[in-house]
Amino acid sequence: MKVLISDNFSREGLQLFEQAQGIELCYLPGVSERELKAAIADADALVVRGGTQVDAELLATAKQLKVVGRAGIGVENMDMEALNRKGVVVMNTPFGSTTTTAEHTIAMLLALARQIPAAHASIKEGLWEKDRFLGVEISGKTLGVIGCGKIGRLVIERARALNMKVLAFDPYLVPEVVRQLGGEQVEFEELLKQSDFITLHTPLNAETEHLLNEETLALLKPSCRVINCATGGLIDEVALAKAIKAGTVAGAAIDVFAKEPPAADNPLLELDQVVFTPHLRASTLDAQVNVTVQVARQIIDFLLNGIVVNALNVPAVNADILKAIRPTINLAEKLGAFLAQTGPRGLQKVTIEYAGVSIDHPTTPITMAVLKGLLTPMVGSIVNYVNAPHLARERGLHVVETKSSESEGYSNLIRLTLTGTDGSCSVAGAMFGTSGRIIRIDDLCVEAIPEGHILVLYNDDRPGVVGHIGQLLGEAGINIAQMNLSRGKDRVLTLINVDSQIPDSVLARIRDHESILSATQVLL
Secondary structure, eight states: OOOEEOOOOOOHHHHHHHHTTTEEEOOOTTTHOOOOHHHHOOEEEEESSSSSSHHHHHHHTOOOEEEOOOOOOSSSSSSSHHHHHHHHHEHHHHTTTTHEEEEEEEEOOHHHHHHHHHOOOOOOHHHHOOOTTTOOOOOOOEEEOOOOOOOHHHHHHHHHTTTOOOEEOOTTOOHHHHHTOOOEEEEEEHHHHHSSEEEOOOOOSTTTTSSBBBHHHHHHHHTTTTEESSSSBBBOOOHHHHHHHHHHSSSSSSOOSSSSSSTTTTTTGGTTTTEEEEOOOOOSHHHHHHHHHHHHHHHHHHHOOOHHHHBOOOOOOOOOHHHHHHHHHHHHHHHHHHEEEEEESSSEEEEEEEEGGGSSSSSSHHHHHHHHHHHHHHHGOOOOOOTTHHHHHHHOOEEEEESSSOOOSSSSSEEEEEEEEEEEEEEEEEEETTEEEEETTTTTTEEOOOOOOEEEEOOSSTTTHHHHHHHHHTTTTOOOOEEEEOOOOOEEEEEESSSSOHHHHHHHHHHHHHTEEEEEEEEE
8 A cells, every 4th residue: 555755754654664564655755736646646645744735636636545644733734624525534643742842841931031042142142141131940930831731731740840839720620630740720810810930731722712812911920921832822922022011921932823934023023031932842853753653653553454543533443333423423523512612610520321323333432522522622633533532531531421212202312411610511412314413402402503603692581682692793794504592491592503703802792781691602
């Protein structure tokens, strides 16, 4: 089978392909677009890093492509919709660079604390300015860690070894997990107010975009310094530059930008109080070798043995069974993602109830899909079907499965109940042919398509509320695709599918209405 590698690859990874029986290696780093289209025509596997764009146009020429392997975590260079439509398995290497990223975070923290880059540049200019570069100790200082996934935990361990006090904020994590690492779980605002250093380790989504903005940055101590080695967009860069200039934030260390490379007029670039690196979080010789060796082994196992490891778009299951249950898998993942964005914080337990014909097939892949959907909004693209159960256990989430032949009149029903430190909620879905629907939220019946942007509203049962919401969305140019309403004893639930994301300012106006109890935007 032909394996095409179109980006730079380590010698160790190449040797694994060269030594594998039944594998023909085609190594073309830096290949042109025209040559790539010709080379992929008869390839069984494509292996890339960040330099190759795997889009619908390229896939149109791939006649027998079975799998794409990404040496790294991110899949921003892949058209996942086109890959899913073509039935190509997509694998990544989620843990190959976690240690490297955590170490880079600590390195940036130390460089920021002791002004090392500026001092280095000063000496290169022939100066000797001992009194200019007065740093701060980190021993005894408080580090605020926002996001306690794999990388965040490694940062906590290393910070504790440096005698730092650690505060952590992760609304989806039970406090006991943080305590075991030597940190203390606190609310977001408390972390901002108490920390001497703040480091971010969350995925970028609607909830975390500009997590540090003009309003939240105003809560920081003037001596606080901010580090971002996670992903661009978590910080409002203009607001951060403004705060540093005003002296309300002491400085920052930035490895990732909202736009990369940053524009020449990015206001952060002109500040001496900011340390920069060009997206180097995973750039060590060790990490580069690790991810290439890992993806090589995964591709070889898939092609020669049919083994699926770290797949982003399919669970590890027999191909015939997968074909039968794939629509249910898709629904299960959507239900999990819905609960992650609307459910309680401090997750403790998820109960998955299967009923009807869904129990005729193995439910393990469906449970994996539920957990992938549930965890992805919290920890990002590191989650796949294979590692989702492991990540759930790691975060202290107890998973319970139940099965029943009673399916409330539906042929295939799945109900998820999520319990956290501040309560519980449930969502149920069912299959209508090959199309999934949300049919119940807690005790309220609905019928909603779990796709795209959904506005979830709870309001008092009074006239005029729906009209008011429609008017606000219309004024903002937000088109309503579908609306589903359910009346309970003391409240009304409305699910509104819209064609585009609702701006925060519009959400704020919706929430300001006296009859609105809550308004949450969900992306599925």
